[in-house]
Amino acid sequence: MKSRFNKLEEIDRSGRPFKVPENYFARLNEEIMNRLPEKEPVQPRRVPLWDKVKPWVYMAAMFVGLYITIQFLTKQSGIDNMASRQPVVQPSPAASSQPGNNGSAGQITEEEFYQYLEDQLTKEGYFDYMYDHYYLN
Amino acid sequence: MGMTTETEVQKNLTFALNATPMEMNNDENLLERLRDPHTVRQGFARLVSEYSERLYWQIRKMVLSHDDANDILQDVLMKAWSNLENFRGDAKLTTWLYRIAINESITFLNKKRSQNNVSIDADDSFLINVLESDEYFDGDEAQLRLQKAILTLPEKQRLVFQMKYFEEMKYDEMSDILGTSVGALKASYHHAVKKIEKFLGENN
Numbered sequence: 001m002k003s004r005f006n007k008l009e010e011i012d013r014s015g016r017p018f019k020v021p022e023n024y025f026a027r028l029n030e031e032i033m034n035r036l037p038e039k040e041p042v043q044p045r046r047v048p049l050w051d052k053v054k055p056w057v058y059m060a061a062m063f064v065g066l067y068i069t070i071q072f073l074t075k076q077s078g079i080d081n082m083a084s085r086q087p088v089v090q091p092s093p094a095a096s097s098q099p100g101n102n103g104s105a106g107q108i109t110e111e112e113f114y115q116y117l118e119d120q121l122t123k124e125g126y127f128d129y130m131y132d133h134y135y136l137n
Numbered sequence: 138m139g140m141t142t143e144t145e146v147q148k149n150l151t152f153a154l155n156a157t158p159m160e161m162n163n164d165e166n167l168l169e170r171l172r173d174p175h176t177v178r179q180g181f182a183r184l185v186s187e188y189s190e191r192l193y194w195q196i197r198k199m200v201l202s203h204d205d206a207n208d209i210l211q212d213v214l215m216k217a218w219s220n221l222e223n224f225r226g227d228a229k230l231t232t233w234l235y236r237i238a239i240n241e242s243i244t245f246l247n248k249k250r251s252q253n254n255v256s257i258d259a260d261d262s263f264l265i266n267v268l269e270s271d272e273y274f275d276g277d278e279a280q281l282r283l284q285k286a287i288l289t290l291p292e293k294q295r296l297v298f299q300m301k302y303f304e305e306m307k308y309d310e311m312s313d314i315l316g317t318s319v320g321a322l323k324a325s326y327h328h329a330v331k332k333i334e335k336f337l338g339e340n341n
Contacts, residue, residue, distance in 0.1 A: 007337040008302075008330060011283050017276025018197055025193070028207070029185045032214050039177055 164230055171221055181218060188231065189214065192238045198299040199242040200249075201264055201284070203273040209245055213238045228313060235314045239296065246292070260289045286336035290329050297322055298329035 108116070167187075170180030192213060197206040216237055224233055246261070253263050265285050268274050276284070287295055296315070300306040301322075308319045315322070 007334045008283075011279050012277075017274055017280045017284075018194075018203075019273040019275060020193070020203060021273070024207075025190050028193075028210070029182070029189060032185050032189070032211065033178075033182050035211075035215070036178070036181065036218055039174065 168226060168230065171224075177221065181221070184217070184230070184234075185214060188234055191231075192234055195235060195300075195304070196238050196242050198303055199239070199296070200245055201268045201274070202271045204271075205245065205267075209241050210238070213241050216241070232310070232313045239314065243292070261292075261295075262288050264288055282337060282340060283333070285340070286333040289336055290332060293317075294325050294329045294332075297325040298333070301326050302330075 167180055167183055170176040171184070173180075189210065193206060193210050196209045196213070197203065200206055200209065213234070217234060220237075224230070228236075249255075249264070250261070255261070255263060262285065265281075265288060268281070268284055287298060290298060293315075297311065300311050300314075301308075308322050311317075311322050312319050317325075
């Protein structure tokens with residue numbers, strides 16, 4: 001059976017049309033070797049001290065930064081916790097009726113608180129006394 | 138003037154395509170020499186003597202003129218020398234050298250097209266004048282017609298045809314060099330043959 005690609009097969013492939021000058025390859029090889037520049041010996045590159053330690057310095061700085069951040073955050077959360085644990089003193093109805101005492105109970109010490117109660121009792125005793133003498137008599 | 142025909146060297150051209158274990162061992166041995174600074178020059182002399190003919194014919198088929206092929210081949214070998222350190226041995230030495238040769242030839246052809254104001258879409262028929270005026274081409278009418286037909290092909294198809302038809306390169310080897318799948322190469326060759334047959338039929 002005849003090939004579909006008979007035109008191409010008709011062309012003689014044994015006789016090559018491309019030629020080169022006589023001894024071309026021998027001369028080319030010689031010429032190339034004569035033209036080759038010398039290979040520069042590869043010198044090991046000197047690495048500056050800073051370049052050597054740079055990664056370690058960066059890593060150390062990162063850890064220090066991390067430590068400071070953690071410390072700061074821990075401290076903040078400690079303060080918040082202390083504030084939330086502080087006993088909230090509810091002012092008595094009598095105390096809340098006193099002008100200038102509103103909202104100040106949370107900031108007084110225990111001693112001041114007892115003093116406050118004592119003063120109140122003293123004043124109440126005084127009002128009882130006055131009431132007895134001026135209205136009941 | 139004395140000339141060497143392509144036929145005389147053709148038998149050597151299939152080295153890369155049908156490398157035996159012994160030849161692969163030779164390649165390993167050559168690579169060892171090329172990696173050692175004390176033997177690199179000696180190794181390169183061996184590389185040049187083993188590969189320059191094959192590379193020459195690949196380049197010559199692409200650019201057609203002997204003088205141009207000679208210039209490009211010298212550039213290719215110089216580039217190979219200066220980039221030896223970059224050859225990591227991932228590909229075969231032949232593949233690496235062929236890639237350099239093909240890239241250099243394509244660059245040359247692009248310059249030629251630009252000089253001749255040939256657009257990217259147009260074929261490279263202008264190269265036929267180069268062939269006809271080349272004293273190292275003595276093909277008959279049929280061979281000249283074949284070259285004309287080849288020049289009508291798109292660049293990649295032409296490259297595939299030349300590698301397969303003239304050098305009888307295996308598709309696997311072509312695939313490594315061109316970075317194209319074997320299936321695509323087979324299709325490309327088939328199309329090229331059909332186009333050439335058509336051209337030859339019309340221009341008989």
